[in-house]
Amino acid sequence: MDRLILLWESTAIAAFTWGEAVMMLVGALLLYLAIHKKFEPLLLLPIGFGAILANIPQAGFTDPGGLLYYVYYVGIETGVFPLLIFMGVGAMTDFGPLLANPRTLLLGAAAQFGIFATLLGAIALNSIPGFEFSMADASAIAIIGGADGPTAIFLASKLSPDLLGAIAVAAYSYMALVPIIQPPIMKLLTTKAERGIQMEQLRPVGRKEKILFPLAVLFLTLLFLPTATPLVGMFCLGNLMREAGVVDRLSKTAQNELINIVTIFLGLAVGSKLSSGEFLSLQTLGILGLGAVAFGIGTASGVLMAKVMAKFSKQPINPLIGAAGVSAVPMAARVVNKVGLEANPQNFLLMHAMGPNVAGVLGSAVAAGILLALVG
Amino acid sequence: MDRLILLWESTAIAAFTWGEAVMMLVGALLLYLAIHKKFEPLLLLPIGFGAILANIPQAGFTDPGGLLYYVYYVGIETGVFPLLIFMGVGAMTDFGPLLANPRTLLLGAAAQFGIFATLLGAIALNSIPGFEFSMADASAIAIIGGADGPTAIFLASKLSPDLLGAIAVAAYSYMALVPIIQPPIMKLLTTKAERGIQMEQLRPVGRKEKILFPLAVLFLTLLFLPTATPLVGMFCLGNLMREAGVVDRLSKTAQNELINIVTIFLGLAVGSKLSSGEFLSLQTLGILGLGAVAFGIGTASGVLMAKVMAKFSKQPINPLIGAAGVSAVPMAARVVNKVGLEANPQNFLLMHAMGPNVAGVLGSAVAAGILLALVG
Amino acid sequence: MDRLILLWESTAIAAFTWGEAVMMLVGALLLYLAIHKKFEPLLLLPIGFGAILANIPQAGFTDPGGLLYYVYYVGIETGVFPLLIFMGVGAMTDFGPLLANPRTLLLGAAAQFGIFATLLGAIALNSIPGFEFSMADASAIAIIGGADGPTAIFLASKLSPDLLGAIAVAAYSYMALVPIIQPPIMKLLTTKAERGIQMEQLRPVGRKEKILFPLAVLFLTLLFLPTATPLVGMFCLGNLMREAGVVDRLSKTAQNELINIVTIFLGLAVGSKLSSGEFLSLQTLGILGLGAVAFGIGTASGVLMAKVMAKFSKQPINPLIGAAGVSAVPMAARVVNKVGLEANPQNFLLMHAMGPNVAGVLGSAVAAGILLALVG
Amino acid sequence: MTDLFSEAFTIMVTGMVTVFVFLSLLLGAMALLRLIADAPEPAVGGSSSAQEPTPAQLAAITAAIHQYRRK
Amino acid sequence: MTDLFSEAFTIMVTGMVTVFVFLSLLLGAMALLRLIADAPEPAVGGSSSAQEPTPAQLAAITAAIHQYRRK
Amino acid sequence: MTDLFSEAFTIMVTGMVTVFVFLSLLLGAMALLRLIADAPEPAVGGSSSAQEPTPAQLAAITAAIHQYRRK
């Protein structure tokens, strides 16, 4: 009988708090979004599962000695996991379209206004009672506008670990929502004629250029923005392994097994930060709201910049491609292509949008470096 | 000359103790069983090799700073390796046959009697002078009856790390011996007519059911048996990744490269616990004997439960499938199929035995959770 | 304005020292050698990239908390990475040609004279002002003559971590230069008639022999040279997994994903040791010079030993195959084949050279064990 | 020792009861599950993850066909 | 709070200027790059890493063809 | 320094002797090995691990053949 009581006391039913129960529902919601809605499933499935595990009373997943404790401590606190993901993303990225049309770099720059405007917004939110974001918190929230998961996780882990869970969830959710968030903004800021503009075919890019490009990026970064070198450096390493052509087995592993293994653990570790104390607060609502604003402003500023560039360009530029500057690779480029096709069935913008799209990845890594330098 | 003497003194010949020499022979025996007899080679080969390395005098593999020290410390003491293996096994497991015939869950439950009866047996053995198993030791030994390697290693590392080596070796050896241990017991408890009973074809199982199943298992576990959530949780994560259909690249990696890498290290780490001081003792003989008993009792109780169920069932149930409840996936199910075919050449039981087989995995993870709650 | 100043102060331009700038050029040179000249790109690309990252001022890659700090600390200081590479190399090695012609083991032994002669040379260099190699330093440098990267890294990390960067770079560079270093020496020591000698076809080797061979190597090593067991043991584990035929999935993973992942990190970690303080010194020049000497002496002693053996052998022995005894698998064996073909277009020595080639791997692991025992 | 033995006996009984209760609850849950997921899609007993080839496999396939054709 | 807000505003301006300056520098570097790497090899926009099959793929291919022929 | 040099010389001699003795022992062991494993199975010089395709390869093969046939 004693044994039965001991067993009963070890169950979670007695120990459950409301917060934990709600956080499990949040985890279940993330699983639903990942599996049924196909919202960035590679990350949201492990994040959702991690959130459920982390909130089981008595199981101790996040206590010292628990699995999620180790994974978080080894992989996120050190920054190693997001950096490895970034290396893998670098190995998957083809800079060909950007090299063929370098001016699209500026679209990737413009779209980062989403980040910095949100920084302002987060601080402005402090005027509402209940919000008290520090500058570090605000910076970590603002990076959601970079539409780049590993960058957001890396920056949040350095500047505002308590908000990491909410920030990562917001970042991946909005990246999945890009096909819903972006088109209305794109249509609002362009005429149908502008959306129908066809662009010239891209020139082929030589192997040498592709090899030298990541090195040039690294060189400029280390000269002018050393705080961005962890992110940019690992990204460039991955890209160099891809383009060098002599270490294909390393590049393949970085793109597949290594990134897959790290993704599982990264997701679980991020999920482990979804605890009720930190997530079930007004702040999270604020973060979700600011994230949506960040995506919107980034999209708008990209499109507007493209319109400006089109004015000064001899070759035709379709302003839609500016929207891809937020990154969210390759989803945003696909959205551009789709919206372009709606306006003109002959208008294939995918490759043209890939330029600003990958430029946006660099742009937000650069922005993260700036925030680390100024706030960190 | 001094140099030659220094070199000679650094050789192992002078330093060898009898115990180490015998443990190396044990390691060699495990290699022989793995390679020549094909006894669970994926684990027993690295375990055997690890046992040899760990017992080399002067080489310091298990001293702080040695390779096996690190591997054990990082992977087993933390519980991470068995949990990752379990995730991979989850990603390899198809619960279809169990979902098609849910009642076979009860066979997986019945077979766990092998575990609990062995717990009693281990304590009873204390009446023989020389045996002094604590309740924790007895529980760790009893889990051998679960016929599930990672579960046994996980529980032993928590409850009785000193016995870990012997317990893991016994668990994997007996799993390899399932085709020899089980058939006589199965035949003893059934008539030829019973063994010849054909079962109805299984209904097809929908994708939704397969996705929801691991979540249901996780939900019940976290409510009622939080101490089982590390094992069950990682298993369900693997299974969910498999069935979700949206993270196939993660599922593939969990089933292949990740589980392979972890298996090599897990084996070496388990082998490093095969030191003479702990292994060359009466206890090990006791563990080997109890392990055999555990497998036998588990098999018998599974078959008997199936006979009881057959009595109350409208559809025909072949009692042999109860034997698969010990788990040892998929070996036990294959043995059931073979014994069934011997009695009736038209009798294909493989898929019917897979239900209790995977139920047995859940059953022993649940039993491990109970033992952790009551004894840990 | 303050912000702009803060940002400017965080740039590297102000903080750059000459040493760091030069080390980045060294890193760039290594990348050039790896990518353009295809010098051992799998290692030299990550090493070169690591060297660049490690020398960025303000980025803190090698400070506690930095990525390269963790990678070095976890993988090299513990010795784990070179050992895992060695396991993978073992899984890739076919001892068939050596087993078919066991006497070629002696060629692998003779070529190790390159190591020990270089040890003498390094100490002799101390007579020049500016050099002050300890015996441990000299041993770590000498192992370059073993023409085996992981062995060199392992030994250097134990005996002389400060020189690790220079030693690893020299070892891999010279391995890549084998087609340039070896042929003149080989031609100097042989007549055209000798180089044209054709050898008899190798006997087929049974599976049992191949399985037992790594175990025999391990057995002799643990008896007589325990300090060599980490290296030899992991190598034999890899080879046993390959030949056992029952754990192919582990062997495949060790040869592919695992070795690829470790190679990326090992390269970065080695590169992180290329700091100006340690690399930009007279010592490095000495190491590069001694390394070239070591390769030359190893090649010469292998060829001379082969000439001696040919005198006493009934079957014809082409003295060129002695040059493959330095290891540098499989490059040295290919060089032998090429030089042999030049002298006699019917003369295919590749398989005959593979025997001394793999013997050289064992030979230098044994030599490393001896140095650890005598000096470590 | 007899103390320990009776304790082990209690654990045995408690354990077996709990295992059965737990798996019976799961049995109930499975019935519920089947109701929820009632409209069974065409998918059958087999694994649902063997459907689409991975990029690596596709590469292998493409290469295989390519090399096959060249012969 | 107003202090914090004006600080955020400064960061916004500084940040956007830096991003633009940085990426403009990169733009310049790319022009330079193109000059350096002027003789553009035949390689085109696509990935350069999908060229050669890995040993594992080759093994799969060989096996595939082998099994295919046996049928 | 001369001390160190003579020490290095001793290590050289000791080392080379040990390497030769060790590998000669291995040579003897290999002769023994050949006696033990005398009945040489049909397997030859090549690798023994390239025999059976792994599950992943089999999957790739199946997919390859499947896709090939569809065309």
Ligand code: NA
């Ligand atoms: Na971005």
Ligand code: NA
């Ligand atoms: Na079981």
Ligand code: NA
């Ligand atoms: Na060598």
